[in-house]
Amino acid sequence: MRHLAPAKREGAGMGGRVHLLARLGRFYWRARLPLALASRIGRSHFGIALRTSDRALARRLATRATAAMESLAEAVAMTAQEPQQPTDAELMEILREMFVGIIARSERAHLHRAEDFDPDAIRDDDTDEEAQAKAEADPMEKATYWRGAITRNALEEIRPFTQAALRRRNRAAPEPEERHRAFxxxxxxxxxxxxxxxxxxxxxxxxPAVFPFEGWPGPSAIADAEHAGPARPSVSALFADHAERKRWSPANRQKAAVAVRLFSGLVGDRAVSVIRKTDAADFKRQLEKMPAAWAQAAIYRDAAAAGDLRAVMETVKKLRDTLAATKDPTITLPDGSTVPRERAEVLAAPMHPKTINIHLEFFFSAFRRFIAEGEFVGENPFAALRFDKRELRHSADDDNGRDAWPRAQLQTLFDSPLWTGCKGATRRKEAGPVVIEDGWFWAPLIALYAGLRMEEVLQLRTADIASMDGLPVIRVAWSNEQRKKSRSARRVVPIHSHLIRVGLLDFAEEARTRGVRLLFPELPKTQPRNTLQAYFSRRFVVLRRELGIPDRHDFHALRTTFDTALERQPTTNTTLVRMAMGHSLGRDMASHYAKITPPDFAPLIQSLDFGLDLTALIASRGRRQRPFEIHPTREEDQAKPDADQ
Incomplete structure (x- = not known):
């Protein structure tokens, strides 16, 4: 099966794909199993031979196989999930099904009796057991029995039937107890x-079979207060309303989406008015157990996308138990796939306290607004929950975090086909004669030799490769239209001679000659935050992992490598390092009186030597392609005039 060539895929099923493959004129069906199903059977993929060479027939069979797989996955996922609280509508549906089912069974029983059957006649040859069975089969006798149970308030008599109905829907017993008794x-x-x-x-x-209840009456105002409605908006509804009315920025909308998604999945999308301190504290405890990669990693992605964060927590618990039980260098994940132990440890790593603080801070700020506008009464439930500085320092001591890149791994990165020669724009991981010079080529080099953050590199304009005081420099976050992490991020960094030798100045000059305003116009912006780094980061992660470079050596760690190298210089001036990194100078004397220009810290930048052999990169200058293609999401930026502010 591993050598199958994919056939043309057409829409079918829920996923819009038929998972149809062809080999030597015969068709096969093969698909990646959903997480819930893969973890149950211990396989990540499954395939079958369709035993036909007719494409139309194969497509129909593959569509049916896909639909069957999805139905089975839904059933397995339902049984694997922890039972949820039923809604009022679900309880009413159970009661209606019970009502219709009892009447239908009575009708079926009567239809299958003989024509001369007399249900009230007790024959002489009937045994006592048969006579009792006939009496008990009388619907009127059953009606009398259940009305007696109502009078006695004998709730346990009906509980086995309601429990079975709740289990079929994977629903827990209604809470609180008053609500359950009413049901x-x-x-x-x-x-x-x-x-x-x-x-x-x-x-x-x-x-006529008229259902005896018009709607859920509700046992009490207290029990019903948990449920959101027009008068009691839920967390997600109130946040969506505020985002619209207050015109939140894309960044705040993104923070809200992630925070609300986590709260809804871990605590529940409850009415804002009933959120208490205990709920907020429970949210924090759950976040401390949540894997940091809950939204991105493949073993969590399906469950997270479906909002089933309990399944995510179960998956990471299994993974952590596996890591604790064995010291093997290769770990089998809950979905049946295997990865190096180092990768499994990354997948099992909990959410960092700083990230948890971001979510808690967002809720704290949001509830402060809700209180001010009268939408929440009482003290802020998220007050005093965030980790303090001492706790953050302690977690940083225990956290490996990002490390500076070792020379060997830097060499591995820049010796890969993307920099030394590939087979084309869509085959950059395969060795070949083509070197494509664009953002994918230059961004890691600039981050390493100039210390720029990812977004700072990707948003550079051709005008930002400039000259100041006779020195070639990179102007970072120079315009107000460019994103800045802080006011100090706007800076000038002298260009290292290695970047010049590899060809950065020539690249920028050709872009200007061809009328290209953006240095890397082919890189797309992505929603919801309208950034360049989201797409680039995902692609760089794939490249790095395929080269065997661990996650602690990510793109941002290139900036860490730059900073570490500066700090190791024996004559390092702290002010110069802060300026190069785009960090605040604080209240130092230098921040007020020193007038530092690029020539002042050009020697410091030039002194950086990571021990890399860049011969192949320099030698490739004569055979590079510079497409300067403008991605549709960048056309508006390309059309803007340069206005440095």
């Missing part, structure tokens, strides 16, 4: 009414 009393009433209708029909009275 049981309604079930007793439904049973009595349905049997009475069945008994009346048996003797010829065509009594």
């Amino acid at each position: 049981l009393r309604m079930a007793l009433g439904v049973a009595a009414e349905a049997h009475e209708i069945g008994g009346a029909r048996r003797v010829g009275h065509t009594r």
